[in-house]
Amino acid sequence: MKKVLIICYYWPPAGGPGVQRWLNFVKFLPEFGIEPVVYIPENPDYPMEDASFLAEVPKEVTILKQPIFEPYKFASIFSGKKTKQISKGIISNKKQSFTEKVLLWIRGNFFIPDARVFWVKPSVNYLKKYLENEDITTIITTGPPHSVHLIGMKLKKQLDLKWIADFRDPWTNIGYHSALKLTKNSQQKHKKLEHEVLNSADLIVTTSYTTKVEFETISSKPIEVITNGFITPEIKKSKVDKKFTVSHIGSLLSGRNPKVLWSVIGELLEENPDFKKDFQLQLAGAVSKEVLESIKAYKIDENLSILGYVAHQKAIELQRATQVLLLIEIDAEKTRGIIPGKLFEYMAATRPIIALGPKQWDVARILEETNAGVYFDYTEKEKLKETLLSFYKAYKNDNLYVNSVDIDKYHRKSLTKHLASII
Structure with a gap:
């Protein structure tokens, strides 16, 4: 069975769709002859948690952990509520407080590409030694946070391996990017890093067709679209609301x-x-x-x-x-x-x-x-x-329903089959 190293920041007990994407890939990859090894932070500061995801992590999967320095923890001393909101991506469009403006400016200009950038160097040092001792020649990074891709890029430069970069969201073209109060120099740094990552990876995966088209103007590397998807959990069937x-x-x-x-x-x-x-x-x-x-x-x-x-x-x-x-x-x-x-x-x-x-x-x-x-x-x-x-x-008239067709191709197992084919 071929081994692959998956490097990600969001993992149970973190909540949200970014967790579900790779949790389900990890579940189904062994069915297609691939053994996933997952690398995550040891002490992350997740903006939201959902402990129910912990029960879904396969017991047999190897999980590697290394500590991370989280500046959001220090920022919360000044404004815990605002720090948590910015970490979640909740940025007010109305009049912002002085504290919120300062936090956004610091987030955008001091931490490039994002506040998890301090995890890059220790992760590269740790994973380089690990990969040299293991029979793993393929790594996958998934962002955001896009600093995770910098780990992949540095490992790619130092070792002979295949690197797949998975973009769950765009980078410089994401909606909130313009709200980060970036200086011209910071904007250029983001663009430069984005260009380097997109042209260093062996293969790029996006979750949307538009992002693929955007990235094709930056890189000539092969790009695959693997959307997010659904899984059908065994839960008690819900009655439709009376209201x-x-x-x-x-x-x-x-x-x-x-x-x-x-x-x-x-x-x-x-x-x-x-x-x-x-x-x-x-x-x-x-x-x-x-x-x-x-x-x-x-x-x-x-x-x-x-x-x-x-x-x-x-x-x-x-x-x-x-x-x-x-x-x-x-x-x-x-x-x-x-x-x-x-x-x-x-x-x-x-x-x-x-x-x-x-x-x-x-x-x-x-x-x-x-x-x-x-x-x-x-x-x-x-x-x-x-x-x-x-x-x-x-x-x-008790007649509200939907006749959907061909949705099985968006089942997590079908999507994992596509992923396995490019690994």
């Missing part, structure tokens, strides 16, 4: 504030007494202050249920029980290549999806291929309103 619940499961950050959707819902609540009686907006996950203020401004707060962060199994149950699932992305050209991991779990839940995002969003292509939901850009208010009302009418 007309429209749910968003996951973080709603400041930039991801769909005012056009809140406007549509506000109008339907005002115009239709039955809709107001039956409707419930359900939010599970971190929600920014700006989003909550907008919901209140459109008088939806009386029909709002806020659940906060929920464990992954609970999130799956909520997805399967809701009437309609919301998928929201920032309305910007830079987010066209962002395919949220929860899209695939939404598809597995077999409930209708309403996706609101930028024009030419990669999600639209997947929804069209699978017939799993309906996509709208931010200018299509009337079409969005008509669709939401048609879903409500189907709900009233």
